Amino acid sequence: MSSILQLQEVLETAIKNLKFPENPKQLYDPITYIINLGGKRVRPLLVLMATELFGKDANHSINAAMAIEVFHNFTLVHDDIMDNAPLRRGKATVHEKWSTNTAILSGDVMMVEANKNLAKVNPVFLKDVLDTFNATAQGVCEGQQLDMEFEERNDVSIDEYIDMIRLKTAVLLGGALKLGAIIGEASEKDADLIYQFGENIGIAFQLQDDILDVYADPEKFGKQVGGDIIANKKTFLLLKALELAEGKNLELLNSLIKLKEFAVNEKVEAVTQVYDALNIRNIAKETMNAYLNKALNLMKQINVSDEAKANILDLTSQLMARQY
Amino acid sequence: MSSILQLQEVLETAIKNLKFPENPKQLYDPITYIINLGGKRVRPLLVLMATELFGKDANHSINAAMAIEVFHNFTLVHDDIMDNAPLRRGKATVHEKWSTNTAILSGDVMMVEANKNLAKVNPVFLKDVLDTFNATAQGVCEGQQLDMEFEERNDVSIDEYIDMIRLKTAVLLGGALKLGAIIGEASEKDADLIYQFGENIGIAFQLQDDILDVYADPEKFGKQVGGDIIANKKTFLLLKALELAEGKNLELLNSLIKLKEFAVNEKVEAVTQVYDALNIRNIAKETMNAYLNKALNLMKQINVSDEAKANILDLTSQLMARQY
Incomplete structure (x- = not known):
């Protein structure tokens, strides 16, 4: 190999x-x-x-x-x-x-x-x-x-x-x-298993992107942290926050989304505070990990040696370990 | 069949x-x-x-x-x-x-x-x-x-x-x-011959389109006769006219192309008169027929019966017989 x-x-x-x-x-x-x-x-x-x-x-x-x-x-x-x-x-x-x-x-x-x-x-x-x-x-x-x-x-x-x-x-x-x-x-079965593995790590990667867009280290991220928030992009984080928010938080979130003119940093900070209050980062991480674990379970079922699986699993780990 | x-x-x-x-x-x-x-x-x-x-x-x-x-x-x-x-x-x-x-x-x-x-x-x-x-x-x-x-x-x-x-x-x-x-x-040879046949009738069809755009019967054409002239489209007719025109005809053609505002019918008529003076319609027809004849010669070389060739040749004739 x-x-x-x-x-x-x-x-x-x-x-x-x-x-x-x-x-x-x-x-x-x-x-x-x-x-x-x-x-x-x-x-x-x-x-x-x-x-x-x-x-x-x-x-x-x-x-x-x-x-x-x-x-x-x-x-x-x-x-x-x-x-x-x-x-x-x-x-x-x-x-x-x-x-x-x-x-x-x-x-x-x-x-x-x-x-x-x-x-x-x-x-x-x-x-x-x-x-x-x-x-x-x-x-x-x-x-x-x-x-x-x-x-x-x-x-x-x-x-x-x-x-x-x-x-x-x-x-x-x-x-x-x-x-x-x-x-x-x-085999057809193994080809299907590796396909499913790929779909599930793909979803985990995208959820990771959604999380990093808000919570990455700005020094390392290479682009504007909070870009999705600025653009009102309907990421997992925003959709989950809209689902969970009630009362004052929901009002605040809705008004932040509707702002036509805003100071970029203030909007990012305010939306992030709502996310934090609703524990959105952890919920997103749990969902991401659920897809990752599903992928890893699928990989376990593939009928080849652990050694043969090492490269794909290493690459997956590398990609999931990104903090920025 | x-x-x-x-x-x-x-x-x-x-x-x-x-x-x-x-x-x-x-x-x-x-x-x-x-x-x-x-x-x-x-x-x-x-x-x-x-x-x-x-x-x-x-x-x-x-x-x-x-x-x-x-x-x-x-x-x-x-x-x-x-x-x-x-x-x-x-x-x-x-x-x-x-x-x-x-x-x-x-x-x-x-x-x-x-x-x-x-x-x-x-x-x-x-x-x-x-x-x-x-x-x-x-x-x-x-x-x-x-x-x-x-x-x-x-x-x-x-x-x-x-x-x-x-x-x-x-x-x-x-x-x-x-x-x-x-x-x-x-056979590979026949497949190549029929490909070449198609390319040559395709060129003939397009030249026919160029001719009909100017010379079709307006009652039957279904769209504006002279559409290509109005749009200064570089058709075979215009390119050939620009190649052959000299002196007054060239001047006239160039000035017609450059017109920013014009009465549609007058421009179509004036350009058509230049084409007529240069015999463009016949030159285009001769070129079209050369491609058609090249196609028919290629078809002759295909190693099947004349009967088998009848449908494709009939369709070709139908498409080439369009007067509008």
């Missing part, structure tokens, strides 16, 4: 070797740009790790890993248009740097490039790989749609929120792992 | 049976809407016909035909955003009826739905089918990119224009035919 670092090197080489046509330049330059903005490459890493989990060479699933990475970057380009986001990883988003039309069309051709990489997979696995990839891609689109709809709604329940983040972010982790498992010749 | 009408019925039933999830409604309603705006279904029809051309049952390629039709509708939804088009087949475009974000995301999920249909193809053909489909989809994106770039350029050559329409519209006809041929178990 390779070390995580070795797999990351394999990935960086493969990403560097992704070749796109030179022309039309305006169509292909944005692809190289967005892919080279970096990121942790967690999703393609999970593809490779899942193949090794079942005792096969990670190189077998490198094309599927590239498909997942290119697809993920495609969703970033289109989501950034829809979310009107000026920055991605501290750099101009594609629609800002080029234009909205370029971002739409380069995104579209990235989806094609993802599928081209997928088609390179050993034909023996192709049908299963396509079905898994397409189901994943569809889930991600549905998640983005729900996320946009939730912005306009004031009655989003916690269950709906969990289902939205499951679709928007967790199915892609599950899908990445399942692709790797299929190519690793896992 | 089925009649064209029979194949069209098979298609309409299959289109009616396309099932999309019910939720999120905002994501899937636009798909049903755009697909049910109608259209001649030429592309999926070509898929089925190409399968029959090689003696196999058209039902074998119905999923590939659906993939092509859904993909085509996806390009319409995204192109309409990019072209800022308010109407499509006389009805509101998706981004007008819903929103740009909905049109982006529903388009994205249509691409996934196209791929889901494609994955249902007999696994024996899957790898070839995917490679053909992905190359086609990539060409279509490149064509749209070039089309947008040409709007900003004043030095587009006829060769560049032909290459743009080849990518934007003709490769999809070629790709549709090739998919049908692969599933019809055509």
